[in-house]
Amino acid sequence: MALLTPAFRLWSQWLAVLWLGVVLLVAALAPVLPLPYSPNSPDLANIATPPLGAAGHWLGTDPQGRDVLSILVFGARTAVLLTLPAAVLAAVLGALVGGAAGFWGNATRLAVPYWLLGGGVGWWALQLPIPLLGLGVAAGGLGVGLLFGVRKQRFPSWPIPLNAVVMGTATTLDTVPRLVLVVAMAAGTGVSIPGLLVLLTLTSWPLPARLVRAQMLRVRILPFVEAARAAGISPQRVWLHHALPHALQPLRTALPLSMAGLLGLESTLSFLGIGLPPDVASWGRLMATIRNEPSAWWAFTFPALCLIISIISLNSLSRLRSTLEE
């Protein structure tokens, strides 16, 4: 049972930290590392050559003649600058909206003047028929609000369907096939690095949102949350300081896994015929070359190993706290 001792687990976690540190370092130093080849210029004389094969391609070349080592190094850069932020952003966005949807449901109410104000401005901004009507409604809402707000009068209020809106958006994003979604978004934002970041974040937040919402449904009725409410703390504070930290539990497993999902998504996208710019070197796409060239094991094994080790490291770090607690 030596494998189970906390000492071993700590040790393996140090290894994980070490590996992730190396990846970060390589990513940061990629442009200045003395690599024999650039990741984007194909060596047409050496297509799909095995490792140590020829002309200083230490890890071989892919079926397009690009150096595998360079792609690995620059792929680490992409993973750190693109995939990691995308996963974190998606998790944060998902946690916020999913947590809010789970905590408040459809039950929060908003006074009618605010509804009028919002609706009117929206009407005007969308240039629906007779835009001035919208402005009029907005002005009316504002006026009524100001007039009666001063006198602290209570208004009839309408509920905000927060849960319905969040879940509806998530469902729409999930239901429309990814191919269509990515093509539509790529047409709008273009396939640049920031565009990609937005695209990956927007297509991957629904899952964390669902997970956090599910957990929040449970957390919000736990005794300590009820107690905090009873103590008169404002709902926003209860949500942020008391409920949300506990509702984030599932993300500790989900976040490292979603990194793998995002890296895989990239290769799946090229499988479906939507390319990301080939100058953005990526482990996922290097792995995908196995489809064109099943005998080029080196173009697949090295990125797959890097990816698997990184994911396992992230995963074991996400359990760091529980180990320390034990």
Added chain:
Amino acid sequence: MTQHSLGKLLCTTIAGLLYSCSPQRTDTDAIRIRWSHDPETLDPFQSPNQVPLDAVNLLHLGLLEVDLTRLKYAPVLAERLPTTHLIGDSLTELRYTLRAAAAWDNGHPVLASDVAFTLKLMFCPDLPNEAARARFGFIEEITTTATAPRRFTLVCRGQSLEYSVASGDFPILSEAAIDPRRQLRRYSLRALQRRPVTAPADTVLLGVARRYRAASPDRSPGLLPGCGPYELVKWEKDRYLTLRRKTNWWPDAGLRPVPAVLQALPKRLEYVIIPDAATATLALRRGDLDVYPQMPAREYARLQTAPSTSNALRLYSSLSYSVVLAGFNTRQPALADALTRQALSHCFDAAGLLKATQMGAGTRTVGILSPANRMNYNDSLALVPFDLKRAAALLRQAGWQRGSDAEAGWVRTVANRPRQQLALRVRYRAEETLFATAALQFQAAAAQIGVPVTLLPTESGTFSASMQTGDFDVYVRTLNGNPFMFNFTPIFHSEGIGAGNTTGFNTLASDRLIEAITTAETEQRRAQLLRQFQALMQREMPVVPLFFLPNRVAASSRITGLQVSSLKPGYSVKTLVRAPQPSPAP
């Protein structure tokens, strides 16, 4: 349920399955051929791509058909190629005679009235015949005589050498099957052609269209009889399509000797749809597949070197008529002058790309005409070399100046115009690695002389939209051609701008030359003009033709009689024979 018992259950199930039906190989006489995707429709007028054409050509016959091995049109339903009579200077008459033996399956002869009916159906409203309309719009009228039911004359608008073969390449449909009351005879071909899109609905035409659609093989196979050698047995969409050789096909009894184009040897053909190339190769090696046409270069190269190939498989290749080319958007101010385009053409390493992506097979070319077409290919022109020094020199000649520091790139100022910066966006279809390799090579080469290049791999639907709207600077793609048709109006004429002319290239000289080629009176004159055209295109360089692709076919060694062809589908299916004694498995 614990994992343990679950594992047991799984193992038992799988073992049971394996035992009950171990993959016994069923040896049938069917020849199995791979298709990469479903034909989608077998409508003879609506063929979105090559795959349905393969099947339609087996189900139906045209007046003339391409002899795939000799690369010539040969008469099929017609007795011989039509005789051409020029009328004035703007009309052509083509006189055809149908073979006396040609007959439908029920024994009724194929008559001129069937040809007239087919042509009219192409212009009948409410049918998916837009593609056919475009191809055969030049046939203005068909005249038949009651006394000679097998003779007819096609009156064509304009005059062109290509009319004689282009006018006969469509499948003939049976009038008796779709229009037994002969209602379409009331309309002349010309009247149908000139019918505006917005004309009020005509119940007779709608009735004919409805009967045609009901007979379409998508819905009920067998209702639309063809006089081709095969009949459709079963079509499971996205899975397979089975064809059976007719036992009462008319040339078997009625023709001695049987001409080469009217031979059909396989008794049963099974087209199986396998989208993934690796899976298809595996199926071929397992013996589940007999013919694998249009094989990707790397799969083919791997089979060539694999030791297991030598006994079980045979590999064939020929030069195809598909050319890989890069095109410039001449509407962009920076690319509007020929010198800049010439300079950039020196940044493509065609020889290196050919070697890297096609393993050296294929042929470099000076223009978009195949070097195999010796009569028309201009062999006095030199291939464009990969030469970055020359590229930089030409850029300077075009008025570009390199900025002081390395990052500045190339700029030029033309009188009365804003300052131009040379930076290019290359668009190509994302799913094709060949294009990606070419684009990457161009990017790396251009970077060496200081031209920044952005790569935009694009999904195929978006790609065609970007081509139409001109949202690109350079594109990389393939262009399919053939040795018969030399009409460059769609891709290089000013009249094609907005349709097929994606580069936006047009000059007075090139427009005149293209028109002269289509109306040339003799083949010699046309060859002369085509050579001039290639020289002109090399000077103007709206496109950089890189190389012609090879066509690769792999087949099981039990299949004999496979004849490769330079034209799609790359081999002649009608001559395939399965050897009676299967060779011992390796």
Added chain:
Amino acid sequence: MVGLVFRRLAQTGLAVWALASVVFLLSYRDLDAAVRLALPDATEATAGPGAGRAADQATRQAAFRQRLGLDLPLFYLSRTTDPQLHWVKWRWNGAHNQYHRWATGLVRGNWGVSFRTGEAVTARLGRALSFTLPLTGTAAFLAVLCALGLGQRLARRPWGHSLLQAALVGLHALPLFVVALALLLTLANPEVVAWFPAYGLSQATDADLDTWSQTGRYALHLVLPVAALTLTALPELTLHLSGALARELRSDYATTARAKGLAEPAIIRHHALRNALLPTITLIAELLPALVAGAVVVEVVFALPGMGRLLADAAAARDYPVLVGGILLIGAARLLALLLADLLYFWADPRIRWHS
């Protein structure tokens, strides 16, 4: 409770309708690409004589639009912007519009016809579903079963559980096509072992066999694709479940149960599992729409017909009627799954109050 479920069902129906309408309006708004892709490519050098003028192409496109009724206005209202004044004008088109035709057809069960083949959308979707559901259904069932078994085992921290966990994480990092190709190239390769067929569902020649053999062969063809799908779905489910179980086992009630002398498996089964299921239910609910959506990668690699390939092809060819029909189906499945998940949350933890 029942009334609530019915109300939620009605809401779900409305949401599906809204989703399909939005997708319909957004996709049909720009039909140029669809029209262009449905007609033959004008940019080929194989044109016969007399073809290729841009004007001819415009006529052809007009004919195509008219044949499919795409020349009608899109919606009841249409919006035009005056180029000079930038003044937005709205126009009422009446019931003679594409959306009205689509919506009334949908109510009557006519989902339209494919742009490319003219075939009814319902027929295409029905056929694709009949192939997809057995494949994805079996895979989802197996994945959930295995995840429940494995997750409980892992939570008990047997010997080597870290290694097993690492293996699962590693498996998760592999894209689906890699798993599928690896299975194909090892278990259907004559150079390794050829236990399973390489492609398709059954051959045309199998039609002569009796029903039992046919079913057997069908099942045999499904083994590898199902295995690939199960293997890729399994890690995430298992890891989430075991993570949640581990958290629950550290909680107070588990300690109490241990103090009462209950064995670890009993604690898991009777106490912890129910609470730990909550995040897992979310993931299982994700599986239901995936059942309908199919798995394009597996379908391509094993040459199976199905929803995934149908929709991917439809998207590439801009065959909007098929695409909108598919989205309608998947959306319905997804919203039903959400409803089901909410019911299951309620079952797993009755303290959760139902919020409409």
